[in-house]
Amino acid sequence: MLQKQALYPVHVVVVGAGIGGLACAIACRRSNPPLEVTVLERAPEILAIGAGIHIPPNACRIVKHLGLVEELKKAQAYSVEGFTLRRYEDGRVLAEKPMGDRMETEYGAEWLAIHRGDYQNVLLGSARKNGAQVLLDADVVGVEEGTGESSGKQIVLIKSKDPITADVVVGADGLWSGLREYVLGFPKPPLETGDLAYRGTFTREQLKTFKNKRVDEIMEAANVQVWLGSNRHAVFYPLRDKTEYNLVLLVADDLPPGMRTAQGNLDEMAANFEGWDPALNLIISCLKSALKWKLLHFQELDQWTKGTVALLGDASHPTLPYQGQGAAMAVEDGAILGLLLSKLQNSGIASDPEERYAQLTDVLRLYEDLRKKRTEVNVAGALDTRHYYHLSDGNEQIRRDQELAELPASNWEGPCNFNWGDAPYQKSLLGFDSLADAERNFDAWLGRRRQGGSQGDVRL
Template sequence: MGDRMETEYGAEWLAIHRGDYQNVLLDASRRNGARILLDADVTGIEEGTGEALGKQIVLMKNKDPITADVVVGADGLWSGLREYVLGYPKPPLETGDLAYRGTFTREQLKAFKNERVNEIMEAANVQVWLGSNRHAVFYPLRDKTEYNLVLLVADDLPPGMRTAQGNLEEMAANFEGWDPSLDLIISCLKSALKWKLLHFQELDKWTKGTVALLGDASHPTLPYQGQGAAMAVEDGAILGLLLSKLQTSGISSDSKERYAQLTDVLRLYEDLRKKRTEVNVAGAVDTRHYYHLSDGEEQVQRDQELAELPASNWEGPCNFNWGDAPYQKSLLGFDSLADAERNFDAWIRRRREGGLQKDIRL
């Protein structure tokens, strides 16, 4: 995942390997006392009764049930909890695109002894090749010891098929005649696994009582702004902040009141996240349009705008959203945690004032 999406003319790209970031999260979870269960597929959620009133019972395939105050469905694109929250099935939609992906080493690229490939390797930003109905993205990882390549082309898999093994010749042929240096980089890929890209525009809701959705379970997006994982991280950070502040401010020991507090704060989480992630999903679809323009008037205008961006130091408006400074500042410069702090403080004041007025009426 990365925190910026620009062409070779843009500012420095900061990226972290997904596996490294997962290890960061795993280590932090263990340090904070998280209990991690493996081989524990969730099969359902039930509302607690009796001593478990106001809680959720998580049913699992190979483990005993777990009782929890809050359940978070961070179970991805094919979320099992999404249907529970919505009350109806909501499978993701096919976007018409698929991806080939691969990571390779610096040594593999150095072996070409190609001046242009070496220049691309040393750049600290994303390299993007744009073309009709397809594009390619290349960027460094792990302090330029590894590199990632993603090739996005038209989806030719049958409906319902998520992945399939393609062949290297077919994969490379999609970019034949584009750029000799890209041909060399593509030759580093030793597998041509096709990944169908899916998404949906928005959900009616993200929460049901004290059950909430997070990340791709609630807002899967095309990867064309480099923000899919970042949006999930924001979700988790804000949800954690809200629950922590609720606990600090005094969560009720009464089961019904605690349930009401938690339900309400999860609605606040949804309110804070839903619009922002919907803008990101729509922005990725818009980016796809500009990435994949066929030769013509709109493509010429796009290329001219992109060529003028360095002269403006990337500070001006642009019809292409990742070249548009106001759009990028809103996407990347928004302080989600500070915004959540402010909204929680306003929320807790409203609850306390409402409770005080109720006591006075009584």
């Protein structure tokens, strides 16, 4: 039976200072009263690396809750005005989905785009401002259950540093997570998807030198532009107030098995899009390096938690990037985990180590139950998007293009075989209020626990 106790300050150790881990840290610190939070990052410094990233409405709702929308806009996040799908060979528009204000009306928040490094810096600054301790050059090498005075806690082992004791450990350590093996009890390396990406950014000045009308029109739009073709596609959109532009080229993986990245050849990269829209080929020529990134994922894990250790983001549900939801789902994970732990702390945590451990274990299982189905749907949805993006010319491609052409007449409110245009699917993906859902489920869980039930009674 859960009884009201004097407030026990829960100490959360977050392993990994990526977007999901920092969102978790901020959510934990913004509770009233805040949880104690230590973020451990293996890198000696956090650099503004990467390229563009999306903050779709479901994630924007979270960053709004964390009080960060204006900070992100100061860091040159902008509201995406539209999403344009084009035919590969001539750039003809297949469909142009209106976004902008419609995102607020339809889904409850904006769709933003920003440079990944700027996004991470805003989150890092907020975590520190809210009182999270962020330790760099802290390479976590293991977790052990505490004994004696540390009974009921976790001991986080750090290479060449003193261990840290925690009530809860969050594995936000990405695709190659070390904590995933601890949770599962066996290694679970990611699998190759058959795709790789070339990614890069370049300046407005580079594009202007072409003096090409079509390139100028494309670069002036605050739109995500996607060219669709057989077994490949290209994505282009502005960053940093249109002073920079992001380009991602998705093609078939030709790297040897086990090789994650490799320096490619510019001519080879461009040859993947030979015969495509001449405007796209001009844009591709702006890339001055051709680093290949193998795209990896794995099937949904059987479990995300072990005792008081929980995984989030790519450590538990990596996805292909074709819906712009990888970081968004990690942000949802982090915020919900912070909310559940905060509400548990405020409801009263037992002073007895064994009972406290049981409470925290159960609330982490609730977190897993709340998140698994939603992230499974997203991972499957990204695979479906990949299929429709990469159709070869033929009957299925013709049917896809016909359906896309009919969407504006329906005001984007009807069904579509392609989830990109399917209103019910988009509503469930982008309009779902994950925080309100977590609040409701926590209250129901707490009521059952106080009546002597168990977390296993949860019905979602």
